[in-house]
Amino acid sequence: MERPHRVSVVGRRDVLVGAGAGLLLLALGRGALAQDAKGPPPNPYEQALDKILGSTKPSPGKITFEVPEIAENGNTVPYAVTIDSPMTSADHVKAIHVLSTQNPLSNVASFALTPLSGRAYVSSRMRLAKTQDVVVLAELSSGKFIVGQRTVKVTIGGCGG
Amino acid sequence: MSLRPRIKLPESVTPGEIIEIKTLISHIMETGQRRDKDGQPIPRKIINAFRATFEGQDVFSATLHPGTSANPYLVFNMKVPGPGELELTWVEDGGAVTTERVKLNVAA
Numbered sequence: 001m002e003r004p005h006r007v008s009v010v011g012r013r014d015v016l017v018g019a020g021a022g023l024l025l026l027a028l029g030r031g032a033l034a035q036d037a038k039g040p041p042p043n044p045y046e047q048a049l050d051k052i053l054g055s056t057k058p059s060p061g062k063i064t065f066e067v068p069e070i071a072e073n074g075n076t077v078p079y080a081v082t083i084d085s086p087m088t089s090a091d092h093v094k095a096i097h098v099l100s101t102q103n104p105l106s107n108v109a110s111f112a113l114t115p116l117s118g119r120a121y122v123s124s125r126m127r128l129a130k131t132q133d134v135v136v137l138a139e140l141s142s143g144k145f146i147v148g149q150r151t152v153k154v155t156i157g158g159c160g161g
Numbered sequence: 162m163s164l165r166p167r168i169k170l171p172e173s174v175t176p177g178e179i180i181e182i183k184t185l186i187s188h189i190m191e192t193g194q195r196r197d198k199d200g201q202p203i204p205r206k207i208i209n210a211f212r213a214t215f216e217g218q219d220v221f222s223a224t225l226h227p228g229t230s231a232n233p234y235l236v237f238n239m240k241v242p243g244p245g246e247l248e249l250t251w252v253e254d255g256g257a258v259t260t261e262r263v264k265l266n267v268a269a
Contacts, residue, residue, distance in 0.1 A: 117220055
């Protein structure tokens, strides 16, 4: 009879300790849930976007974003970005950012322009892992951001594998 | 680093003209995302930066990420302020720098 008794004493303590731990876990759990309520963990694209934009909100603008509708080879997808801007020291495009929404690493390239650039234009080639939207952000000398977006269908994905 | 960049400029330019500058540099642009046949990650090695200056003044620069294709090709514009020299610089991961200088053939 002694054994069950001892077990029972330990058991009661366990219950008390357990209850305390349970409350703590519940509290922690609530905290974690509260964080989850803000949204799922940011994906690489959202993180890259946040890093560029900070607290500013981009507005749709006059961005000409040329990409093929269908890219046969995701390893090298040509693109060109043109923004309607006088490119004077008072009013010019300061930067152009190209972001992929579905690549494991979102950033493609960021370009810095000056009035000496003469024209807000850049052309290069990017890697696309799969069919996805590609986003272009242009930062104006006023501090405003404008955004453009195109979908590219990718037949064979790039980025190695 | 013998990366032998290729640069294409108009043969002759006039002051005030907006010209197109095309550059291409041979480079694998290893993303750092791939693994070799033993499953070991292949370290990242890319051209991470490019810069074009004209007589010491910034014209155009680029921060490149692994999302940029191998043999990075860049096309940009410049409004020719007058005669002078264009300096183009590529920086590889690890800090190796390739620099090319080209004199602009400015018509009077």
